[in-house]
Amino acid sequence: MERKDLVAIWDKALERLSVEPSEATSYALRISAGTSGKGPLIAPTKFDQALLRSWLGGAERTLACYGPRGTRLFNVLNIDLFGGKVLTVGVEDIAPERAALLEEFMPTRIVGYPTFVLRVAEAMSAQARSGVVSLRLAGELLSETMEGAMQALFPNAELVMQYVTSEVGAVSRPSCGYLPRNTYHPADEVSVVIDSPDEAGVGEILVSKIMSGERIVEYHTGDLGRSYPCSCRCGETTALELRGRAGTDYLKLAGAVLRIEEFDRAISAYKDYVDDYRVEATTRVGKDGPSVGVVQLLLRWSGALPTSARKQEIANEIAGRLFVTPTRTLSQLVAEGLFDPLEVKFSSESLPGGYKTSKMRYLS
């Protein structure tokens, strides 16, 4: 099953919605197609009640930290289901003038994307952070430094991660605490197949499950991983290790998106010299806690290598052309301290493989 098959399934929900407006809150239009750009997706908001209950229920005050408006809408539509208060924030809310609101809200639990949660933490006082007893994270790989930062910033919080996708809901159970980072036990009702595994057993994760009465069959998640038998102390016998996105033409980090077509465009000024490139990105923890994006660009350069002054100039030119949000370039985010300056390396050798079908990879 591909994304278009899911769109077809939930299009049926749209027909039901049009004749039963009283059920309007049961459905959400996922306005953004995210970075896969395949058109809007209608999905039932209550498709995974157990998942929603574990994420939004049972806490006094939950702070939800997600960028996409669709995800935030989804949270808001379900607030009434589980009691407690939910405050959902976007990137635009992380501003000095909103700090008082976060301070006043005093969340007891924070849910969201790890890099976004770290950024929100920057806007919270130590006292507000110490009141958080539970962190629920999903949507991104967690690096060792990010995990360390979470523990330092939220000393009283239990950290639980889960593998969840916005298209098919929970794929894994919440982390049991015994497995390595980014490794999970599949959820009970989910069956997982690894598509075309390489020699290390890593391939695209395909998910089958029943959702809102619809059979989802081998849905292509776009995530890479490997599945292996284990005998976990929690009693589970299968582990699923996430390795990032398959064949990605984009990487999300530090509140920005690096897109392959943007690199193609920014580099095109040097097309007489550059016939191939690779992008490696990661996040590091900044001095005060928030994560900072780190991007390295490797160019295969034909002809004489530029002088070091010219290399620096080329790096600045590329960063100045490269849009990483709809309105801002990498240079602008570097100036704001959200990213380190772009590092560009030049090579006359052919470039390394191991990037699956893409030229980009995230180093966790």
Ligand SMILES: [Zn+2]
């Ligand atoms: Zn376990």
